Amino acid sequence: MPEPVKRNVAVLGGGPAGLSAAFRLLHDLPPGLSVKVDLYEATGRLGGAVTSACDAGFCYELGPNSMNAKHPSVADLIQEKLRLKPRMLPRSPYAKRYYFMRDGKLVPLPLSPLHFATTGLLSWRAKWHVVKEPFVARLQDVRDSHMESVASFFQRRFGREVVDYLVDPMVAGTYSGKPADLSMKHALRKVWRLEQKHGSVIGALLRGAGKTKPDPRYKPYTGKELRASFTYDKGMEVVTDALVANINDLNPRGGRLYTHGKVRTLDRDPNGAWRINGRGKYDAVISTIPTHAVKSIYTNMSALGKGFKKLNKSIKYAPVSVVVMGFDKSQVPHPLDGFGALIPTVEGRQILGINFSSSNYPQRLSDPDKVFLTVYVGGQRNPDLPFRRAKEIVDISKKELGHVLGVKGDPFFSRVKTWKRGIPQYDPQFDESLCTMARAEKSAKGFVFGGNYRDGVGLPDALRSGILSAEKTLQYLKTL
Numbered sequence: 001m002p003e004p005v006k007r008n009v010a011v012l013g014g015g016p017a018g019l020s021a022a023f024r025l026l027h028d029l030p031p032g033l034s035v036k037v038d039l040y041e042a043t044g045r046l047g048g049a050v051t052s053a054c055d056a057g058f059c060y061e062l063g064p065n066s067m068n069a070k071h072p073s074v075a076d077l078i079q080e081k082l083r084l085k086p087r088m089l090p091r092s093p094y095a096k097r098y099y100f101m102r103d104g105k106l107v108p109l110p111l112s113p114l115h116f117a118t119t120g121l122l123s124w125r126a127k128w129h130v131v132k133e134p135f136v137a138r139l140q141d142v143r144d145s146h147m148e149s150v151a152s153f154f155q156r157r158f159g160r161e162v163v164d165y166l167v168d169p170m171v172a173g174t175y176s177g178k179p180a181d182l183s184m185k186h187a188l189r190k191v192w193r194l195e196q197k198h199g200s201v202i203g204a205l206l207r208g209a210g211k212t213k214p215d216p217r218y219k220p221y222t223g224k225e226l227r228a229s230f231t232y233d234k235g236m237e238v239v240t241d242a243l244v245a246n247i248n249d250l251n252p253r254g255g256r257l258y259t260h261g262k263v264r265t266l267d268r269d270p271n272g273a274w275r276i277n278g279r280g281k282y283d284a285v286i287s288t289i290p291t292h293a294v295k296s297i298y299t300n301m302s303a304l305g306k307g308f309k310k311l312n313k314s315i316k317y318a319p320v321s322v323v324v325m326g327f328d329k330s331q332v333p334h335p336l337d338g339f340g341a342l343i344p345t346v347e348g349r350q351i352l353g354i355n356f357s358s359s360n361y362p363q364r365l366s367d368p369d370k371v372f373l374t375v376y377v378g379g380q381r382n383p384d385l386p387f388r389r390a391k392e393i394v395d396i397s398k399k400e401l402g403h404v405l406g407v408k409g410d411p412f413f414s415r416v417k418t419w420k421r422g423i424p425q426y427d428p429q430f431d432e433s434l435c436t437m438a439r440a441e442k443s444a445k446g447f448v449f450g451g452n453y454r455d456g457v458g459l460p461d462a463l464r465s466g467i468l469s470a471e472k473t474l475q476y477l478k479t480l
């Protein structure tokens, strides 16, 4: 049998995107190709923002608290390739509600037409605006629709109250962002496409549009459990740990995952091979390093260097503090029968929202007389708060839990994790950032950008982005 063609690839960044890229480069390769992967991670641990901990009788998250696997490539990764199904924890049916604050009270999101008609979350005027949505015209100028903000889109189609009481808190919950500063096309792409294709969001949904299309390369999963949010027995780190273990098993010829491997220089030697920090000979590079950290990376490829600087300037990141708190059940009068509560800006509170963590995943709680809540502080709404001292952030959270849920007294446990640059914001000029990436990739053959600053901000988006980046790289390797 002929020797396989040997290629070396460097993956930069050891978060979910970097790990899934590395895994895809090693798994299911075409016959005759052997890829060795070296992954460089700046910190002492792999997993990026995924940070689970088991402490004080509960397993909680300081980063992403759950995920879904609507996309076939992500479902395939976790179910077929990593075989994580036995460790999966679906969200408890007890936590079925989604609370939103209105006039100081928590109101469940209506999930049926009858509930919509009777809910106090929106006024009659606002409900009428929603009902009329199918008759609202699209924007005349196509360019305007590509640059429209989330706030403008929803105000135009659904009215101001929907923006204030539904869209604003949802955007705070997913992006830690503000609707006026985010691009509809990129931040809520699926909804944007419904208007583009069908002329109406509600009309399209009623006709069953907007579902993820099956991908013939992957086994179709029709079960509800992958479309709803879920976690794993020991938290989201189960996914990144499984990726690490599989990469270590599959990596040939001494390929390694380097922690404390901060990338400072990325250049090409005179023969065209890529080098990281002056070392190695790589045929291709995938960078999943967040754009807030690429400015200081030296490269001798001027177009790529310019791209790094531009992206560093154009993509902002929202700061957010995650505050996990444990209480005795008797201190919390609210039944916590929901996923959590989202707080609109107009309510004038100091927090973005609360996740009812132990209601969502009670299997992870050792004492049923305790409850754990996770509070999110800061975001683009209050960008200074995450930079305060941890004790102050806990005090703010405690005070707000008193207002929102009626929680009394001190927590028996609290832990704060601040992400100074937590979540990338896809602003209305995001098309330009994507063009910058495409131009830089064209000028630097073998280099690919991937991660949550490009293909979606959620954990499944990052996993999928890694897979896509690896597939682009495998295509490139074929051309060598």
Ligand SMILES: Cc1cc2nc3c(=O)[nH]c(=O)nc-3n(C[C@H](O)[C@H](O)[C@H](O)COP(=O)(O)OP(=O)(O)OC[C@H]3O[C@@H](n4cnc5c(N)ncnc54)[C@H](O)[C@@H]3O)c2cc1C
Residues within 6 Å of the ligand: 012, 013, 014, 015, 016, 017, 018, 040, 041, 042, 043, 047, 048, 049, 050, 062, 063, 064, 065, 066, 067, 068, 261, 262, 263, 264, 288, 289, 290, 293, 320, 322, 419, 422, 423, 450, 451, 452, 453, 456, 457, 458, 459, 460, 462
């Ligand atoms: C507080 C919070 C809550 C979240 N909640 C959810 C949720 O509930 N559900 C969900 O789906 N998603 C959630 N997310 C989003 C999810 O965590 C991200 O989509 C995902 O982590 C992005 O993966 P990534 O690999 O692109 O980037 P990251 O996870 O940021 O990983 C990038 C890696 O690059 C490394 N790096 C940086 N600079 C260098 C350098 N110079 N050299 C080498 N390495 C470098 C970093 O140390 C890091 O490990 C949340 C995010 C945050 C911050």
